[in-house]
Structure formats: structure tokens, C-alpha cells
Amino acid sequence: METPDNATEASDEAPAPTGIAAQDWATASTDPQYRAAVVDLLGALAYGELAAFERLAEDAKLAPTLGDKAALAKMASAEFHHFEQLTDRLTAIEEEPTAAMEPFAKALDDFHRQTAPSDWLEGLVKAYVGDSIASDFYREIAARLDIDTRSLVLSVLDDTGHGNFAVEKVRAAIEAEPRVGGRLALWARRLMGEALSQAQRVVADRDALSTMLVGGVADGFDLAEVGRMFSRITEAHTKRMAALGLAA
Numbered sequence: 460m461e462t463p464d465n466a467t468e469a470s471d472e473a474p475a476p477t478g479i480a481a482q483d484w485a486t487a488s489t490d491p492q493y494r495a496a497v498v499d500l501l502g503a504l505a506y507g508e509l510a511a512f513e514r515l516a517e518d519a520k521l522a523p524t525l526g527d528k529a530a531l532a533k534m535a536s537a538e539f540h541h542f543e544q545l546t547d548r549l550t551a552i553e554e555e556p557t558a559a560m561e562p563f564a565k566a567l568d569d570f571h572r573q574t575a576p577s578d579w580l581e582g583l584v585k586a587y588v589g590d591s592i593a594s595d596f597y598r599e600i601a602a603r604l605d606i607d608t609r610s611l612v613l614s615v616l617d618d619t620g621h622g623n624f625a626v627e628k629v630r631a632a633i634e635a636e637p638r639v640g641g642r643l644a645l646w647a648r649r650l651m652g653e654a655l656s657q658a659q660r661v662v663a664d665r666d667a668l669s670t671m672l673v674g675g676v677a678d679g680f681d682l683a684e685v686g687r688m689f690s691r692i693t694e695a696h697t698k699r700m701a702a703l704g705l706a707a
Contacts, residue, residue: 487605495667502559508542518582534619541615570657587625592654595692630704644705
């Protein structure tokens, strides 16, 4: 997954972490509810990275040039490395990676099936918009995680280069054929709605994750903060649309 340069960032004046966010994994994981939430989070992220690898490999088949194909193949390799980091961590904390990923497979598969791109440009926009919304969501959660888990989550959300690649290619396509912009703007709006709905469904189906978000776990979000979180994600999406040269 990736988070382009114009995604939301933590304020330089953010308060120092407290509670679980100031603890290491060994200490924080003694809370069984917190441990369950982290296993769910790592499982969801791992399956998301595996799906991203598969999608980039498929998108490479639609690439118009050999250079584009090679670039996407390199990005796919980076996504698979992120997948391995997450499954290695699950194994290290004595959790079976497949079992951790399984609860999220159908929801993510349904999302990708419902938003299958029809061409190369739609595939680029999907990766840029859809993956970035997911990355923003996970970064928001990461701020409430223990030190060790937070470090891992942020590392696998590093930009693989797809963000800048997508912006360059999409803007060039719109400059060459302006009417393409209208179609891609509609497509990006649909992706935004589907991605947020999918994230909300996943969280609602998993008690540990939903409890973390609404504040049942120390340093979790309260309901008002959940609303502010989605506002920040929406604002970041608007900025990405502008970077693509599309109307939000």
C-alpha cells in the first residue's frame, strides 16, 4: 500500500504518546482485547497487501509500454515484501497468518470485484485513490498502537512509488485527451464511496477492531473522533484528486 506525499500527516506539535501508544508489544499485548484487535489489523493489512500485489501484476498486463510494465512489476514486488513483513510478524507473535487474514478476504475480494477497472487509466486511478484511502485509515489507527506494531504498520504503508507514477500518467492522458478527465473523475468518486463503505463493513464485523475505534481500548477513538478521522480522510482524497487533475 502507499500514501502519496500529499496525504494526511501528523502535526509536529502532536502530544507525546500515552497509554498503549507509549508501550511496547510485550506490555500492551497482555490485554487480550488489544491483542485481538492487533491480530485483526495485521490480518486485514496482510490480505490487503497480497491483493495489491495481485492487482498490480494484473495491471502490468494492461501497460501500454514495456517501461510501464516493468515499473508496475517492481511496485508489485514491493507490495509482496510488505505482505511478507506482516505475515512474519503474525508468526512471531504465535498467530497463524492465514487464519488472521481469512475474516477479511471476502470483503476485500468483493470490493475489488465491484471496482474492477476497465482500462489502464482506471487501474492507475484505483490504485492511487483506493489504496491511499486505505493507507490513511490505517495511519489513523497506527497512532493508537503500541510502539512495535505502529512501527511495522507505518513501514508497510510506505509509498511504493505508485502514487507519483499514477499522477504523472493520468495527468499526461488528460492533457492529451481532456474529455478523459470527466470519466476518471466519476470513477474516482465511485471508488471513494466503495472504499469507505468497505472499511466500515470490515470494522463493524470485527468486535475487537470496532471497540478500538470507538474507545473501548485505551487511547482508542471516541465516536466524535471517528467522525473527524473520516473528515481528514475525505480532505486528503480531495487533494489527491487535484493532484490527478480531476474534480473531487
